[in-house]
Amino acid sequence: MITAVTIGVGRAYREMAELAAASVQRWTGLEPVVIRNTRGIHPAKYKLKLLEQFDGPVFYFDADTRMVGPWPELLGYGSSPAFRASAHEPAAAVTQDCEHHKLDQRVYFYSGAWIANREHHGEAFRLADEICHAEGYVTQFAYEQTALNVSMQRLRIPIEPLPPARHVICTRGRQYAIPPDAALLHVAGRGLQIENRKIFEREIIRRERCD
Numbered sequence: 001m002i003t004a005v006t007i008g009v010g011r012a013y014r015e016m017a018e019l020a021a022a023s024v025q026r027w028t029g030l031e032p033v034v035i036r037n038t039r040g041i042h043p044a045k046y047k048l049k050l051l052e053q054f055d056g057p058v059f060y061f062d063a064d065t066r067m068v069g070p071w072p073e074l075l076g077y078g079s080s081p082a083f084r085a086s087a088h089e090p091a092a093a094v095t096q097d098c099e100h101h102k103l104d105q106r107v108y109f110y111s112g113a114w115i116a117n118r119e120h121h122g123e124a125f126r127l128a129d130e131i132c133h134a135e136g137y138v139t140q141f142a143y144e145q146t147a148l149n150v151s152m153q154r155l156r157i158p159i160e161p162l163p164p165a166r167h168v169i170c171t172r173g174r175q176y177a178i179p180p181d182a183a184l185l186h187v188a189g190r191g192l193q194i195e196n197r198k199i200f201e202r203e204i205i206r207r208e209r210c211d
Contacts, residue, residue: 002057002075002115004032005050006065007043017063027067027183028074030059044143047111048129051118062112064187066200068207071166071183074115081120082160083152085109086167093140100138101150107159111145112186113167120157127151170199178203 004024008017014036021032033054038046050058057079061067077084088094088108098105116125125148131137132147139146152159165179169186178185187200 002030002059002078003054004028004030004059004061005035005054006032006061006063007035007038007046008063009036009038009043013043013063020061020063020065020067023067024059024061027070030075042143044111044145045129045132048125048132048144048148051116051122051125055118057115057117059115060113061184062186064200065113066185066204067183068185068204069181069183073163074166074183077115079117079119080115080160082158083114083116083121083124084160084162085111085114086164086169087161089169089171096140097138097146097149101146103146103149103153107153108149109159109161110169110186111148113162113184115162121152124148124151124155124157127155170203 004021006017006020006024008014014034017034017036021034024030024032035046041049047060050060057077059074059077086109088110090105094105094108097103098108128144128148128151131150132139132144137147151157165181166183167186168178168182168184182203185200185203
């Protein structure tokens with residue numbers, strides 16, 4: 001059985017995480033675990049320790065996500081050897097990190113929602129934890145995202161992107177229609193930028209009115 005997990009440390013993020021968890025429970029039937037205390041470790045870096053805590057596959061989602069529709073194939077991803085996360089759209093920061101760490105930019109992914117398991121990905125998560133705590137670690141992003149990309153590519157873990165129509169990144173300034181089969185909405189970027197948040201909240205309200 002897949003375990004759904006999110007992290008919410010501090011009042012604001014705890015409240016967001018609880019809403020995210022409730023939405024995942026509604027649409028998947030899973031009972032997500034909300035981690036409220038990361039024992040002094042930055043919450044983003046604590047993601048890299050989740051596979052040590054749960055047996056079987058883990059579906060991780062950031063606190064600033066909301067499930068708004070069914071995702072039938074999600075539960076079928078199971079214990080695949082492939083790591084699953086959404087491909088990152090082209091960006092200057094991605095290019096800089098990929099050039100610095102000699103990464104294949106074509107498979108660079110977001111770390112805000114993923115499906116992994118200890119058997120196939122535990123070593124990569126341990127390596128990523130070492131990388132992002134190492135002196136001299138350089139990244140244009142906050143904390144663990146590039147470190148996890150480095151470890152997956154270094155260990156040659158197969159990476160399969162989550163369907164972009166299911167995991168939808170609400171990107172600042174992009175006024176596009178959210179796919180009708182969208183399942184998980186996600187506020188893009190570091191923090192909760194105003195434009196991104198408006199897209200995110202507008203779609204949640206629209207979906208609630210249609211229910």
